[in-house]
Structure formats: C-alpha cells, structure tokens
Amino acid sequence: MQITSEALERAIEELARLPGTGRKSAQRIAIHLLKQSEERVLTLAETLIQLKKSVSRCSVCGTITDRDPCPICNNPKRVNGTICVVEEFQDVYIIEKTNEFRGRYHVLGGIISPLENIGPDDIRIKELLTRLNSEEEDIQEVILALNPDAEGEATSYYINKLLLNYDVRVTRIAYGIPMGTELEFIDEATLSRAFASRTAF
Missing domain, CATH: 1.10.8.420 (RecR Domain 1)
Incomplete structure (x- = not known):
C-alpha cells in the first residue's frame, strides 16, 4: 500500500x-x-x-482529581467511618452514579496478580492500613468492592485477612443476578455466587 x-x-x-x-x-x-x-x-x-x-491522584483516597484532597475527601457531608475499597478510580465514578454510597473511598490502583508480578506492595494496601491507624477518620467499616474475578477475590481475601488485626467491620458488596434478568440467561458461576450470597427476605 x-x-x-x-x-x-x-x-x-x-x-x-x-x-x-x-x-x-x-x-x-x-x-x-x-x-x-x-x-x-x-x-x-x-x-x-x-x-x-x-490531573493527579488524591493523597488521601487515591482517586484522580484536580485538587488535593479530592472533593469527596474534602466534603464534610460525606459519612465518616466507612471506606469503600475499589480497584481503580473509574470504579469511584460508577459507584457515585448510583447515589447509594455516602462514605469515603480508597483506590488501590490495581489488584494482586502473581501472573503479572503485582504483589501487595505494588498497590495501595499500606496506605489503607495507615488510614485505619489514623485517629482523624475513625474507620468502623471497610467495604470491599473489587471485581468478582480470581484476582479480585485474592485481593479481597488478602485485605480481609490483614484487617482481622483491626477493630473494624469488613463487608463486601453483594454479587449475584442482575435485576430484570431471567434465570435461563445466567451463567453457572453467577448463579452459584447468587446462592452463596443469599440474604433473608
């Protein structure tokens, strides 16, 4: 050509x-x-x-921002004591669109992935522990909102194990069947997760 x-x-x-x-x-x-x-x-x-x-990273939560700290960390109306841990800053935008979560965030900047040589020291886990030790935030709950794939599960497990040493409640977002979806179109892994994560009616 x-x-x-x-x-x-x-x-x-x-x-x-x-x-x-x-x-x-x-x-x-x-x-x-x-x-x-x-x-x-x-x-x-x-x-x-x-x-x-x-655009840079917020020194507190790790999301992208024009100002440091970011508007979420700097907002006095946000609920103190609850941190939602996500993989990347775009996850913050997705959760914010729902208007369901009023706490604060912690962006890991990746997940543990041995195949890609990404270990716990390569993501922002130490910064999360620093926030838990800080008296300024008085964190009582950590919500793990990582993707339900193998790496996300491994990272969630690792963080949960670390947080056993802290006086903090660790929860995770529910995974399962999306609203408006018929059972015949659900894959086996999602259906299994839905049964495992079932709650009282």
Whole structure:
C-alpha cells in the first residue's frame, strides 16, 4: 500500500494504541479530525495536554482529581467511618452514579496478580492500613468492592485477612443476578455466587 501522508499514518498508529480502538476506528477518528477546523483540533489537543498536566491522584483516597484532597475527601457531608475499597478510580465514578454510597473511598490502583508480578506492595494496601491507624477518620467499616474475578477475590481475601488485626467491620458488596434478568440467561458461576450470597427476605 502506498502511503500518501506520513502524518496521517502516524496519527492512526497513535490513536490505535487507545484501549478499544482498532486500526479502522483509529483511521476514522484521524480522518474525522482532518475534516474539523484547526481551532477545533487545537482545542482537543489543549484539553488533552491540560488533562495530563492538571490531573493527579488524591493523597488521601487515591482517586484522580484536580485538587488535593479530592472533593469527596474534602466534603464534610460525606459519612465518616466507612471506606469503600475499589480497584481503580473509574470504579469511584460508577459507584457515585448510583447515589447509594455516602462514605469515603480508597483506590488501590490495581489488584494482586502473581501472573503479572503485582504483589501487595505494588498497590495501595499500606496506605489503607495507615488510614485505619489514623485517629482523624475513625474507620468502623471497610467495604470491599473489587471485581468478582480470581484476582479480585485474592485481593479481597488478602485485605480481609490483614484487617482481622483491626477493630473494624469488613463487608463486601453483594454479587449475584442482575435485576430484570431471567434465570435461563445466567451463567453457572453467577448463579452459584447468587446462592452463596443469599440474604433473608
């Protein structure tokens, strides 16, 4: 294939590195950007540069923020004493959308994964223990809200075992059958989890 524009080819290659973006999608995006005004493309470029420069991790909970501490940690209306432990900062956004949880968060920044050489020291478990030892927060409950896969389960188990030495209640979010789903469409693992996590009616 004869390449007519090296700049376009480089743009396609870089865009194809984005998660969930194959070469065809990257090509469509690059061509779309070419059709936009220079002002529009510069605005997008400046926004991406500003994103990289101004966004950092909250020193308390580990979520992404423009201010440190983040608005959740800095909000006096949030419920003190309850921390929800999640894997990544996008999990905070998902939980916040439900408007069900009014406590505070702790973002691990990953999960224990021996296959990828990620151990307990590579994620923010020490920071969680520091928060538990702090008198400022007076934590009474830790909610584990990690994904119900092998690595998430191993990480939850490890944290739960560590927290046995603390005067804190450890709970986990329920896993099971989603609302509005018929039993015939549920896989065996999810159905087993639903039976294991059953509660009183």
